[in-house]
Amino acid sequence: xxxxxxxxxxxxxxVLLGVTILVFSLMHLSPGNPAHIIAGESAPKDxxxxxxxxxxxxxxxxxxxxxxxxxVVTLDFGNSWRTSLPVSEELWxxxxxxxxxxxxxxxxxxxxxxxxxxxxxxxQYSVADVSIMLVALFGLSMPNFWLGLMLMQWFSINxxxxxxxxxxxxxxxxxxxxxxxxxxxxxxxxxxxxxxxDVVTQDYIRTxxxxxxxxxxxxxxxxxKNALIPVVTxxxxxxxxxxxxxxxxxxVFAINGMGKLIVDRILARDFPTVQAAVLxxxxxxxxxxxxxxxxxxxxxxxxxxx
Amino acid sequence: xxxxxxLKVNHLKQYxxxxxxxxxxxxxxVKAVDDVSxxxxxxxxLSVVGESGCGKSTTGRAILRLDDPTExxxxxxxxxxxxLSKREMRNRRKDIQVIFxxxxxxxxxxxxxxxxxxxxxxxxxxxxxxxxxxxxxxLLETVGLNAEQIDRYPHEFSGGQRQRVGIxxxxxxxxxxxxxxxxxxxxxVSVQAQVLNLLKKLQREFNLTFLFIAHDxxxxxxxxxxxxxxxxxxxxxxxxxxxxxENPQHPYTKALLSAIPTPDPENKKExxxxxxxxxxxxxPPTGCRFHTRCPFATDLCKxxxxxxxxxxxxxxxHRAACxxxxxxxSGDMKPNY
Amino acid sequence: MSEEIILDIxxxxxxxxxxxxxxxxxxxxxxxxxxxxxxxxxxESGSGKSITALSILRLLEHPGKIVGGEINFKDKDLTKxxxxxxxxxxxxxxxxxxxxxxxxxxxxYTVGQQIRETLKVHQGLGKEQGTKKGVELLELVxxxxxxxxxxxxxxxxxxxxxxxxxxxxxxxCNPELLIADEPTTALxxxxxxxxxxxxxxxxxxxxxSVIMITHDMGVVAETCDYVAVMYGGKVVEYAxxxxxxxxxxxxxxxxxLNSIPRHDVDVDELEPxxxxxxxxxxxxxGCRFAPRCPFATDLCYxxxxxxxxxxDDNQVRCWIYSERWDGDPEVKVNGPERTS
Numbered sequence: 001x002x003x004x005x006x007x008x009x010x011x012x013x014x015v016l017l018g019v020t021i022l023v024f025s026l027m028h029l030s031p032g033n034p035a036h037i038i039a040g041e042s043a044p045k046d047x048x049x050x051x052x053x054x055x056x057x058x059x060x061x062x063x064x065x066x067x068x069x070x071x072v073v074t075l076d077f078g079n080s081w082r083t084s085l086p087v088s089e090e091l092w093x094x095x096x097x098x099x100x101x102x103x104x105x106x107x108x109x110x111x112x113x114x115x116x117x118x119x120x121x122x123x124q125y126s127v128a129d130v131s132i133m134l135v136a137l138f139g140l141s142m143p144n145f146w147l148g149l150m151l152m153q154w155f156s157i158n159x160x161x162x163x164x165x166x167x168x169x170x171x172x173x174x175x176x177x178x179x180x181x182x183x184x185x186x187x188x189x190x191x192x193x194x195x196x197x198d199v200v201t202q203d204y205i206r207t208x209x210x211x212x213x214x215x216x217x218x219x220x221x222x223x224x225k226n227a228l229i230p231v232v233t234x235x236x237x238x239x240x241x242x243x244x245x246x247x248x249x250x251x252v253f254a255i256n257g258m259g260k261l262i263v264d265r266i267l268a269r270d271f272p273t274v275q276a277a278v279l280x281x282x283x284x285x286x287x288x289x290x291x292x293x294x295x296x297x298x299x300x301x302x303x304x305x306x
Numbered sequence: 307x308x309x310x311x312x313l314k315v316n317h318l319k320q321y322x323x324x325x326x327x328x329x330x331x332x333x334x335x336v337k338a339v340d341d342v343s344x345x346x347x348x349x350x351x352l353s354v355v356g357e358s359g360c361g362k363s364t365t366g367r368a369i370l371r372l373d374d375p376t377e378x379x380x381x382x383x384x385x386x387x388x389x390l391s392k393r394e395m396r397n398r399r400k401d402i403q404v405i406f407x408x409x410x411x412x413x414x415x416x417x418x419x420x421x422x423x424x425x426x427x428x429x430x431x432x433x434x435x436x437x438x439x440x441x442x443x444x445l446l447e448t449v450g451l452n453a454e455q456i457d458r459y460p461h462e463f464s465g466g467q468r469q470r471v472g473i474x475x476x477x478x479x480x481x482x483x484x485x486x487x488x489x490x491x492x493x494x495v496s497v498q499a500q501v502l503n504l505l506k507k508l509q510r511e512f513n514l515t516f517l518f519i520a521h522d523x524x525x526x527x528x529x530x531x532x533x534x535x536x537x538x539x540x541x542x543x544x545x546x547x548x549x550x551x552e553n554p555q556h557p558y559t560k561a562l563l564s565a566i567p568t569p570d571p572e573n574k575k576e577x578x579x580x581x582x583x584x585x586x587x588x589x590p591p592t593g594c595r596f597h598t599r600c601p602f603a604t605d606l607c608k609x610x611x612x613x614x615x616x617x618x619x620x621x622x623x624h625r626a627a628c629x630x631x632x633x634x635x636s637g638d639m640k641p642n643y
Numbered sequence: 644m645s646e647e648i649i650l651d652i653x654x655x656x657x658x659x660x661x662x663x664x665x666x667x668x669x670x671x672x673x674x675x676x677x678x679x680x681x682x683x684x685x686x687e688s689g690s691g692k693s694i695t696a697l698s699i700l701r702l703l704e705h706p707g708k709i710v711g712g713e714i715n716f717k718d719k720d721l722t723k724x725x726x727x728x729x730x731x732x733x734x735x736x737x738x739x740x741x742x743x744x745x746x747x748x749x750x751x752y753t754v755g756q757q758i759r760e761t762l763k764v765h766q767g768l769g770k771e772q773g774t775k776k777g778v779e780l781l782e783l784v785x786x787x788x789x790x791x792x793x794x795x796x797x798x799x800x801x802x803x804x805x806x807x808x809x810x811x812x813x814x815x816c817n818p819e820l821l822i823a824d825e826p827t828t829a830l831x832x833x834x835x836x837x838x839x840x841x842x843x844x845x846x847x848x849x850x851x852s853v854i855m856i857t858h859d860m861g862v863v864a865e866t867c868d869y870v871a872v873m874y875g876g877k878v879v880e881y882a883x884x885x886x887x888x889x890x891x892x893x894x895x896x897x898x899x900l901n902s903i904p905r906h907d908v909d910v911d912e913l914e915p916x917x918x919x920x921x922x923x924x925x926x927x928x929g930c931r932f933a934p935r936c937p938f939a940t941d942l943c944y945x946x947x948x949x950x951x952x953x954x955d956d957n958q959v960r961c962w963i964y965s966e967r968w969d970g971d972p973e974v975k976v977n978g979p980e981r982t983s
Binding site: 465 | 787804831858860862885898910913
């Protein structure tokens, strides 16, 4: 087990290297000179050149990438080109906001998705099943910024129950979490349903019934644990798309998180901040999937991680 | 009758690597077939029997060159199949055909029987194009199906009929040798008997040679001329059918035969019940591979690998790989259950 | 001598309902099982033998349903028992083992967890007592080092070992009836011998009754006292095991026996039954076997014969033995004349 984790952490290195190359080249290929943006539209030519010199934008591209890599390795991402504050100082508070939003939304997705999926599977073709699957299809096909706007319209503006913007208090959390978590809940519900339906036809479920177990034990003890195995994979992948979805959700609810930060700084060509933020997201994504793989081991005893 | 050797397998080994560790290197091997030799004479049926994991199907796959063996030679009509290039082997496939266990899985569900049969002829180019359909109808009738069934799809047939289609496909290219890999195992008894009779009939009519891979010893006794018994990748006994069934020499063969339930309630025989399971072919026992379950095993069996040998009291061609045949026959050694 | 009857099945009918079509998988099966005896239910695929077994414990899966008949187990009709009552019987008074040992145990729980569960549900045993009893049970079915095995997961055991675990689990509450649905079909012959020996041995020890579902006449000959031969959802012949093999009366039974390639006798040519096993949703109208029967007459195609006593030992569902037989009056249904 330990060996497995070490190996997986080592495998992180090439993955992250790839991510740095991708982020770096995307930023540098996109049009617009950062120095121009920093100096302002009407700045004189030498000011722009000075800024370019200071930021190292005149260095050969490989040297620039080398410098960026050095920053990554030393975990010091330098100062923002936009605010001149250290990137880490700017990033962390915003990261925590986004992280909280993602975690709460994931918990919401898992909770709602599992319950809905199980009910659907146990009562296959019943009214409950058909309605749940319809709602899930709806949840899956609805863009989350639109869902966010609709929720805001009903609950904040029409009914006045919940605040429309911000992050922090319990009331503020509800709408963004539903907005961000609905698609995941729909995916998990559908996955749980099909996985459960597959599992309940297995021979060992018949064995469990033949032993005289109650239907409750058969479903929740024998079927569910097996059915969860593919669901866990989906949860891991879902977490990744959640981080991406956070960008839109944060914009809709005016939450000052990492999503908003990234959007703002891309527009400002603030390379150090954007690169650091994307790297952090990549690391989180890979770590979450490592967690998923480890939880496999506990769910499925046949998997030999080493 | 001096017969011509059609196929000769010499010291065949098939090790499958097990990957593992940090860089996916080979950490061990599954010794699926480990130094197996036998020959098949033209027009006869040689059965290879044994329990799961004994290597009988792997041997069949090696002969068909579906896998590339680790070591050894397979001579067909005097030519080593393993030294042939892929292209040369493709031409050779005309002579060696196969019938698989699962008639459901081995026929393309989207092709009609006509297509399945003419395609086989096309690949080997054995029949001129305008005669192929005619020939396909002829083949169907040979295997006991109707000409009207030629434009049907596999799912429209029952299991037994589908296996007949599989046989017709094998016959389409006029092969010399047919490898039957558990060809009747999936069939109901009443239908299995039909297919067995058909195989026998075809063998007589077309002078076919069969390598019959099976686990059911009743079926094997019915179809074979000679029988090879395998255990954990090795042939432990090989003999004429009659000699093997009526005078088995190897303790494993004896146990195997005695383990089969006889459909005769008034003739309940003494049964040798072997202890334990078949060991893993990844790390097989040293010496005689059967020694961990053998009631006669001694220290010698743990150390030395016994050779196949023929002794005076055995019929010609009957060979068994056991250190203690003489002592067991004379009664000097008693089983230790 | 009157024997105590532990199970009395009367006219059991089980159907599967798909898109307005009723497929009669079991169509009027009756038999009695005396205490401590073994009855074999033999047949080929689609004969309804496994569905009969599943019906007894009401383990049928949707869309299967018992549509008629009685299953009397010690004065209680299981077809009318409540869900609660049937759960109390399952794994306790009647146990069942299945064909596929590889997939019949839950892969995510240890052997111990799965055995303890049965003991907890029916006897209220806690973890410690359950483990102790579990080790005893594993020992009983001949599993070496049971203390280690009980902590292992199913994938760590071979097929034969898993089937032993299934048997141990089935025996946990000393059932009076064991239903074994093709218990050795998926196993190698030397392992099959071990498993059959264990079942026979435990049956003697605990005076258990057994229903052995199988397609293998060899297994029947070695384990059963009575035999019901099924074809097309119906019992076509019922007799004690010696009679079935010595004086089979139904042309299907005879055909089945003649089809078996024997490992102990040489036979030049097998005598197979012509045609194919009928599909349950396309059953012939009269005698189910008529299209494959060498003796069939118009009567056989038109009307279904009843299962009647033709001698002290046999009950047969065949027109040949009735007064209405319109075929060759001298017809002789020959059993296999083989000696070993």
